[in-house]
Amino acid sequence: MQSPFPIPPFALECKTFAKDSFGASFTHPFVLALADGTLDPKLFRFYQIQDAKYLEAFSDACAILSTKVKDPEDKLWLIDAARMALVVESQLHLGYGKTLGYDTNTIANTEPTPNNLAYQNHMVATALQGTVLEGFCAIAPCPWLYIELGQHLLREKGSIPEDHPYASWLLMYSDPGFNEYMTELLKRVQKYAELSDPSAKNRAKISFQQSCNYEWMFWEQAWTSQTWPSR
Template structure:
């Protein structure tokens, strides 16, 4: 492991990472035993989160001065909007969920608290504080997908496999 700040943060929080990687929801999703109603609930919450993430990225860009950093964040935002949201629109169709219904569903209290934290941090903090606030999502999804890649191969549920494979391509 290197000596960068991310390596230091990662190694100093192994207990948290272990709980994330071994959470029952994650295990069940990757091995295919997660009840579909739980996955549907998650997808609805995550879609709301992705909309908030896009807003946060726009706020961050509006505060940046360095054109190269602006471009990097804009490219990340564009990838999220075009890839993630496009994949979610397809996923909603596969789950027989309609976008117009999804956007009317009130986010859960936990999701609302997290989205408010992100929006507040990005709005009131520096652009770099905003970037640090949104980093865990990308990092965690990538780590989860890599950690459970073998389990995913044997997953009998097509929609779960297809959803998770997106994160293996990061």
């Protein structure tokens, strides 16, 4: 699959290392049903609320990383990324909330699923305890996969019908405007890879792969409406 943005050498190593994990999301039944419009609205509602919870942790991870980098441009980029996760994507969540019956209070009062919480903990713990490169590699799969997935689905469909129930989601993630975001993110992955020793780079690739696994698990938790065991 041709990438819609340039992939520097170390980012390509990460994607190759996590090839099976990264590619698995493209054929998950939740994604296929979302793309063809047959996804049960209840499952999409479940997914959207959990995604909003996830983005709070993504924002936290970016904010933590901003305190660990020295370059002011990298600090600003991470701060902007933290803000965008909460502000820009929340517009999509709350837009669907009006039709699916949820709001900011619903999101605040919803417990993350086991898969969601595990993914959140992975990102935040890596940002806190790992190197800057590991932190960037933990957050990179989410936007990377969504952007490639959104543009892949658009190519597959040719166009998004106005009456498609998930048109807003498909149009958002197929927007080529996100390509600049990924270009800037992967540029920083490459920058910090060049400052890292082989051991740190290997840990970063594992961190990237783990996030790819969690991405598949995120579709799965929504597809199955995952809950915690009875307490």
